[in-house]
Amino acid sequence: MIPRHLLIAVAALGIMASGMSLYVWRVRGTVAQTAAISPNTQPVAPPAAGPTEQVTLYVAYDDGGMLRPRPARIPLPSGRQERAEELLRTLVAIYLGKPSPHVLGAGSEIRGVYLADPGLAVIDLNAAFANGHRSGVLVEELTLASLVATLAANVPAIARVKILVDGKERDSLAGHVDLTAFYDVSRVDQLVTQLTIEP
Amino acid sequence: MPYSFRSSLVLLRFVALASLLVFSSPSSPKQFSVYSKTANYSVVVVERNNTDYLGLLELLEPLGTVSVKANGGHWTFRYNDVEADFVAGRMRARVRGSDIDLPAAFVLENNRGLVPTSGLGALLPPMLGSPITLNLSGRRLFVGDVAIHFTAVATKTVPPKLVMNFGSPVNPMIATEPGKLEMMFAHDPVVAPGSQTLTFDSKAIPSATFEETNGMAKLLVTTTVPAMANFSNDGRTITITAAAPPAPPPSLPPSRPTARLTAPPSAAASSEPKTSASAATHVFVVIDPAHGGDESGAALTDQLPEKNVTLAFARRLRTLFDLRGLNAWMVRDGDLTLSPDQRAAMGNASGAAIYIAVHATSEDNGVRLYTALMPSGGPNQGWFLDWETAQSSFEGLSQTAAASVATGLESKQVSVRSLSAPLRPLNNLVMAAFAIEIGPASRDVSQLSSPEYQLRLGEAVVSGVADISDQLDAHRK
Numbered sequence: 001m002i003p004r005h006l007l008i009a010v011a012a013l014g015i016m017a018s019g020m021s022l023y024v025w026r027v028r029g030t031v032a033q034t035a036a037i038s039p040n041t042q043p044v045a046p047p048a049a050g051p052t053e054q055v056t057l058y059v060a061y062d063d064g065g066m067l068r069p070r071p072a073r074i075p076l077p078s079g080r081q082e083r084a085e086e087l088l089r090t091l092v093a094i095y096l097g098k099p100s101p102h103v104l105g106a107g108s109e110i111r112g113v114y115l116a117d118p119g120l121a122v123i124d125l126n127a128a129f130a131n132g133h134r135s136g137v138l139v140e141e142l143t144l145a146s147l148v149a150t151l152a153a154n155v156p157a158i159a160r161v162k163i164l165v166d167g168k169e170r171d172s173l174a175g176h177v178d179l180t181a182f183y184d185v186s187r188v189d190q191l192v193t194q195l196t197i198e199p
Numbered sequence: 200m201p202y203s204f205r206s207s208l209v210l211l212r213f214v215a216l217a218s219l220l221v222f223s224s225p226s227s228p229k230q231f232s233v234y235s236k237t238a239n240y241s242v243v244v245v246e247r248n249n250t251d252y253l254g255l256l257e258l259l260e261p262l263g264t265v266s267v268k269a270n271g272g273h274w275t276f277r278y279n280d281v282e283a284d285f286v287a288g289r290m291r292a293r294v295r296g297s298d299i300d301l302p303a304a305f306v307l308e309n310n311r312g313l314v315p316t317s318g319l320g321a322l323l324p325p326m327l328g329s330p331i332t333l334n335l336s337g338r339r340l341f342v343g344d345v346a347i348h349f350t351a352v353a354t355k356t357v358p359p360k361l362v363m364n365f366g367s368p369v370n371p372m373i374a375t376e377p378g379k380l381e382m383m384f385a386h387d388p389v390v391a392p393g394s395q396t397l398t399f400d401s402k403a404i405p406s407a408t409f410e411e412t413n414g415m416a417k418l419l420v421t422t423t424v425p426a427m428a429n430f431s432n433d434g435r436t437i438t439i440t441a442a443a444p445p446a447p448p449p450s451l452p453p454s455r456p457t458a459r460l461t462a463p464p465s466a467a468a469s470s471e472p473k474t475s476a477s478a479a480t481h482v483f484v485v486i487d488p489a490h491g492g493d494e495s496g497a498a499l500t501d502q503l504p505e506k507n508v509t510l511a512f513a514r515r516l517r518t519l520f521d522l523r524g525l526n527a528w529m530v531r532d533g534d535l536t537l538s539p540d541q542r543a544a545m546g547n548a549s550g551a552a553i554y555i556a557v558h559a560t561s562e563d564n565g566v567r568l569y570t571a572l573m574p575s576g577g578p579n580q581g582w583f584l585d586w587e588t589a590q591s592s593f594e595g596l597s598q599t600a601a602a603s604v605a606t607g608l609e610s611k612q613v614s615v616r617s618l619s620a621p622l623r624p625l626n627n628l629v630m631a632a633f634a635i636e637i638g639p640a641s642r643d644v645s646q647l648s649s650p651e652y653q654l655r656l657g658e659a660v661v662s663g664v665a666d667i668s669d670q671l672d673a674h675r676k
Contacts, residue, residue: 065563065616135497135505136560137569137636141620160575171539175496175505176558178539178621181574181587191572191619199616 051075057091058149058192060102060142067145067195069153084113084121084155091150092129102142105132111166113151119159120182121151130165133174140177142195149192152185159185228492230414230533231316234388235342237262238514241385241414241533244316244338250303251338252313255283261514262327262342269310276312281326285312294325309502337411339388346390351407353399361404361420361439365389368434371418380426380439384416386532391416403441483525483672484664485546487556487624488513489634492536499561499644506534508559508647512637515653516555519661525668543624546632547589552671553600553664556625556634561644565614566656568601569634570594571625590626596674597625600667601633607663611655613640631671635660 052073059070074090076083088110095104107128114122133140148161162182164170170179229244231253238261244251259265259278268275272287284293287307292299292314299322303315314322319340320333332341349365369389371382397407407420420426424441431438488509490496496505513529520527530545531537537545546554560567576588590597601617608615625632637656639646646652664671 062562134562136562137558137620137622137634138560138567138618139562141572141618141622144621172623175490175494176620176622178574178623178626180623181621181626183572183621184575187572187574194618 055087055154056150057087057094058146058153059091059094060146062102062139062142064199065138065142065195066198067142067149067192069196080155081113081115084115084151085110087150087154088113088123088147091146102139102146103134104129104143108132115155115158119157120162121155121158121160122162122164123147123151124164124167127166130170130173135174135176137176140173140175141191143173144177144183145188145191145195148183148185148188152189161185161188228534229338231258231338231340232385232414232533233258233261233340233342234345234386235262236345239386239388239532241535243534245313247306247313248303251316252303252306253316253319255312255314259326267310267312269307269312272307274305274307274310274312278326281328283322283326285314292322294322297325299325311502334411337416338414339411339416341388341390345388347388348390349392351392351397351399353401353404355401359401359403359441361399361401361407363418363437363439364432365435365437369437370434371437373428375426375428377425378422380420380422380428382418382420382428382437384418385414385535387416389416389418401441404439481526482528482549482551483553483668484520484527485530485549485551485554485630486513486516486520486527487530487542487546487554489556489558491531492534494536496558497560497562499559499647503644503648505559508637509557510534511648512559512653512657513557515650515657516557516660519654519657520664523661523665525661525665539623539627543589543627546624546628546630550675551630552668552675554625554628554630554632555660555664556622556632558634558636559647560636560638561647563638564640564642565616565638566608567636567638568605568615568617569620569622569625569636570597570601570617571628571632572619572621573626574621584629586627588626589629590632593629593631593674596631596671597633600631600664600671603667604633604635604660604663607659607661607666608656610662611659613656613659631674 053076055072055074055076057070057072058067060067072090074086076086092104092108092110094100095102096106096108105128107126109126109129111124111126114124116122133143144163147163151161152158160182163173163179165179172179229246229251230241231244232241233239240261242253242257244253246252255276256265256267263279266277274285274287276283276285281295285305285307288304290301290304292301292305301315301318301322303318306313316338317335320331323331323340327342329343331343332346334340347366347369349363351361351363354360354362369384369387371384371387374381374383391409391411395409397409399405399407403424404420404422404426407418410417410419420439422439422441426439426441429438429440430436488506490504490506490509492506494506496509499505499508510531510533514532517527517529528549528551530542571590571594573591573594574587576585605615605617620634622634625634637647640652
């Protein structure tokens with residue numbers, strides 16, 4: 001016959017094991033859920049350090065559908081390409097902040113900016129940027145104009161811009177604005193002028 | 200059997216089944232076409248319990264005034280003055296006070312009532328109050344006497360020709376491949392001649408077969424030499440000539456689609472030279488309801504994709520233009536997937552004076568008008584235009600048209616803003632072209648579907664275009 005105290009001990013251990021299992025299962029579910037809800041929104045490159053510079057960011061405002069130049073002081077690296085990337089990452093950080101003047105999808109990032117001669121800049125967005133972008137002619141062209149105008153205003157000698165998503169050409173940003181074409185900065189400037197006028 | 204092994208087997212079976220489903224599913228959705236004196240259009244068929252179903256609201260909305268009341272599982276549908284009652288899960292409907300048996304249960308999903316397509320033969324005549332002809336295998340419904348019959352005669356001329364005469368103007372998509380020329384009648388109620396297979400006493404064009412499938416009629420003409428099709432007689436006659444195909448149009452680069460072009464009714468595809476007298480009967484305005492098919496555009500609400508609003512507003516514009524005596528043609532009149540290149544090719548082939556792309560938004564109020572923001576492009580060489588910047592020489596005219604429409608909208612107290620936009624296919628068009636993006640007058644998105652609101656905007660657009668019609672006509676290519 002099994003002693004009574006042994007039975008009680010086994011039963012207690014069984015209850016504890018079941019409780020622990022249940023607890024571990026719940027914690028695992030919570031962690032998985034948290035990971036799914038909060039994607040990594042940190043920029044892919046470390047933030048630039050060093051002396052700050054005065055720049056002009058062209059910030060899109062959904063309220064009124066406008067683009068407004070906003071002066072800012074940000075630390076910028078010395079290389080042209082790194083400067084271009086840092087400028088656009090600063091702009092995207094504004095859109096990802098709260099409150100945001102022009103909401104972008106969570107996880108939107110600038111993967112890189114490549115400067116090719118003569119005067120061509122290629123902006124590479126990540127998939128979350130395009131996939132999470134709201135769909136509409138104005139909301140999409142505000143994003144395009146904001147990126148191109150900010151780049152052209154602060155990095156000299158950029159004449160044309162091409163936008164890629166995850167390193168590949170994509171038909172449109174979110175169903176409207178064409179991403180297959182190369183855009184002349186002078187043409188986009190005309191759009192910027194239209195977008196800075198109060199409707 | 201160990202649990203993990205059993206799980207693996209279940210997983211493998213699931214993966215195999217999913218692969219089978221994915222790879223065996225057809226690339227294009229099931230379509231159901233309706234032909235009537237009011238409108239010809241297509242709706243998408245959905246499958247429930249291995250049975251084909253159609254949304255009754257989408258099916259009848261273009262034919263008359265429809266409304267719906269849902270109360271739990273009870274769904275009351277009103278078409279003009281006819282009321283029909285349905286109950287979710289029941290195989291019986293009540294129309295005009297009489298019970299009608301359905302071959303499968305009525306399905307109610309998010310207040311959307313689905314009826315089995317095989318039940319339409321019994322359900323629709325009392326609702327529509329007119330006879331119908333239903334071709335279930337071809338998924339085609341003819342309301343009233345609308346069928347277009349045709350004859351086909353091969354001539355012994357040099358080069359040999361096949362002359363097809365249709366009872367009314369037709370507008371097929373035409374695709375050519377070595378050995379065959381295929382005509383797809385998506386929105387024409389063309390019906391089979393006496394026999395499904397036609398044979399001709401011609402070595403160059405020996406036969407043709409007629410088929411009705413997935414909401415369209417297909418006429419496959421077999422040829423032994425390259426053949427091309429020409430339209431004449433205001434779209435009532437198609438002549439297939441056994442000859443070498445012409446060079447692609449100068450405005451299309453080689454990488455762009457050139458084989459599949461839809462010839463609009465009375466388009467410039469006729470071999471007759473265009474004169475000012477004949478131009479008056481040609482398409483004046485091409486209306487492009489943006490998005491469609493697999494590409495829904497913006498989700499204006501959970502239940503309202505942009506493609507539905509653009510199609511409804513485009514249809515309203517077409518009616519209003521026609522009432523003004525300005526011949527309007529739509530690049531799609533159903534839920535079809537079309538690329539910007541296809542839309543541009545169709546617009547350019549139409550010989551129209553103006554192209555209007557329709558978009559819709561819930562993000563802002565009022566209306567926005569967009570003309571092309573031209574991208575970088577190569578130089579034009581003589582008659583050969585760069586595809587990306589084909590619109591260049593029409594920029595001024597497009598802006599004039601947009602400004603005239605803006606004036607029309609302002610006169611109706613509609614808030615309007617004019618901008619340029621990198622929005623295809625505007626930059627690929629060789630005519631005046633602009634896009635209109637309609638938003639609700641207030642924050643109420645349901646206004647976008649309101650007939651009154653659409654009519655108010657539509658009248659302003661048509662008035663703006665009509666005001667400069669002479670100027671537009673003068674610039675026709």
